[in-house]
Amino acid sequence: MDRLLANASERARAYLNAIQSRRANPSEDAVAGLSVFRESLPEGPTEASEVLRLLDEAGSPATTAMSGARFFGFVMGGAMPAPLAANWLATAWDQNPGLHLASPIGAELEEISLEWLVELLGLPTGCAGSFVTGATVANFTALAAARNAVLHGVGWNVEAEGLFGAPPITVIIGAEAHPSVYKALGMLGLGRERVLRVPVDSQGRMRTECFPAFQGPAIICLQAGNVNSGAFDPAREIIEKAHAGGAWVHVDGAFGLWAAASPRLAHLVRDFAAADSWATDAHKWLNVPYDSGLAFVRDEAALRAAMSISAAYLPQGDHREPSNYTPELSRRARGVDVWAALKSMGRSGIADLIERNCASARQFATGLAEAGFEILNEVVLNQVVVSFGDAETNRKVVQAVLDDGTCWCGGTVWQGRGAMRISVSSWRTTPEDVQVSLAAIIRMARSVLDAS
Numbered sequence: 495m496d497r498l499l500a501n502a503s504e505r506a507r508a509y510l511n512a513i514q515s516r517r518a519n520p521s522e523d524a525v526a527g528l529s530v531f532r533e534s535l536p537e538g539p540t541e542a543s544e545v546l547r548l549l550d551e552a553g554s555p556a557t558t559a560m561s562g563a564r565f566f567g568f569v570m571g572g573a574m575p576a577p578l579a580a581n582w583l584a585t586a587w588d589q590n591p592g593l594h595l596a597s598p599i600g601a602e603l604e605e606i607s608l609e610w611l612v613e614l615l616g617l618p619t620g621c622a623g624s625f626v627t628g629a630t631v632a633n634f635t636a637l638a639a640a641r642n643a644v645l646h647g648v649g650w651n652v653e654a655e656g657l658f659g660a661p662p663i664t665v666i667i668g669a670e671a672h673p674s675v676y677k678a679l680g681m682l683g684l685g686r687e688r689v690l691r692v693p694v695d696s697q698g699r700m701r702t703e704c705f706p707a708f709q710g711p712a713i714i715c716l717q718a719g720n721v722n723s724g725a726f727d728p729a730r731e732i733i734e735k736a737h738a739g740g741a742w743v744h745v746d747g748a749f750g751l752w753a754a755a756s757p758r759l760a761h762l763v764r765d766f767a768a769a770d771s772w773a774t775d776a777h778k779w780l781n782v783p784y785d786s787g788l789a790f791v792r793d794e795a796a797l798r799a800a801m802s803i804s805a806a807y808l809p810q811g812d813h814r815e816p817s818n819y820t821p822e823l824s825r826r827a828r829g830v831d832v833w834a835a836l837k838s839m840g841r842s843g844i845a846d847l848i849e850r851n852c853a854s855a856r857q858f859a860t861g862l863a864e865a866g867f868e869i870l871n872e873v874v875l876n877q878v879v880v881s882f883g884d885a886e887t888n889r890k891v892v893q894a895v896l897d898d899g900t901c902w903c904g905g906t907v908w909q910g911r912g913a914m915r916i917s918v919s920s921w922r923t924t925p926e927d928v929q930v931s932l933a934a935i936i937r938m939a940r941s942v943l944d945a946s
């Protein structure tokens with residue numbers, strides 16, 4: 495065990511030490527090399543060191559350099575040193591934090607991190623929280639609490655009775671909501687299709703004047719940080735209207751909620767604190783390893799009613815039992831890496847991370863605009879949507895950027911137009927990385943345009 499872990503650590507260190515000088519995208523050869531894993535189920539044992547060697551030699555080259563400085567895809571952050579190292583230690587601990595009794599350290603670090611996060615994200619004091627795999631499940635968890643509460647309000651116990659015969663719930667959602675919100679609604683029996691979609695403006699924000707009238711149990715889904723533009727829904731107006739009608743307001747703030755951690759950007763998200771529940775990711779802008787998402791719910795009882803394991807199944811202690819707040823019972827101790835990120839960066843370190851990434855996004859937008867390309871969004875956060883021409887041209891430029899390997903950017907469709915999206919979410923990204931990446935993107939775009 496000892497030699498094996500040293501071996502793993504050495505391989506991981508070599509991998510990370512080389513991440514700055516390698517391609518952002520795995521080469522075609524490296525992906526083709528994955529065929530060595532396609533064998534029939536091994537009949538007998540293989541030396542653990544041999545398993546590790548195969549994984550490193552054939553697997554490492556076929557990774558995307560997501561923890562590198564020039565990965566700008568999907569709003570994915572790179573794991574920072576402290577949470578990565580803490581995650582290794584916690585994996586060695588092999589803790590199951592479902593119950594406080596089973597893992598005091600796992601449960602305590604979750605509770606402490608939640609308290610710190612409520613403060614950092616500007617959420618109402620005392621609101622309950624939940625550690626989950628990502629924002630998709632955070633949306634699911636918070637919307638389960640919402641479903642419980644709005645039906646409870648009309649005398650229906652959805653946990654006991656289910657949805658058959660229940661009063662209908664009106665679900666109102668922005669036309670630019672993230673697909674994961676639809677998925678969560680589908681999993682909750684609220685339906686992906688029976689929602690009312692509010693039209694949006696040029697940045698993807700709900701148009702307040704189009705917000706529909708509603709009656710009875712209702713859930714409104716707002717967005718803090720559009721996955722393309724980074725834009726924020728007009729929270730104050732919509733939350734006022736929603737609460738006047740007794741609705742529950744949920745916020746998908748997978749990355750946008752972290753704006754609250756920066757004094758310079760907190761104004762973008764301040765009004766969302768009046769909502770009833772929030773979903774966010776730690777594996778995006780807090781730069782912790784996968785998988786790590788968070789749900790917050792103002793009404794602790796609603797979250798617990800939706801998520802608790804029956805009292806008869808497991809003994810209740812004097813402590814907050816993590817499994818009463820989250821869909822899973824057994825799971826990894828996600829609080830360890832989140833705590834390590836918060837402890838190592840502190841308030842000022844997190845503000846600095848958020849602000850540096852937003853400055854990098856502005857640097858991208860300025861550089862691309864100066865080169866004559868069209869920026870399709872107002873760059874309010876860490877997201878840049880750029881167009882190099884028609885849909886086919888954009889597709890070719892994205893492919894050329896991936897083939898070049900200097901940096902990683904993805905294609906997207908923004909308000910019906912093909913485009914390329916740049917998300918800056920990693921602690922590693924410096925102004926020099928942006929400069930080098932800009933030069934590569936501009937070079938690729940010009941070569942595609944020259945060839946057409």
Ligand SMILES: *Cc1c(COP(=O)(O)O)cnc(C)c1O
Pocket residue numbers: 569627628629630631672674675719720721746747748749775787
């Ligand atoms: C990334 C993202 C999600 C989904 O998060 P996962 O962690 O991938 O489940 C949801 N909403 C928004 C706005 C996102 O950016």
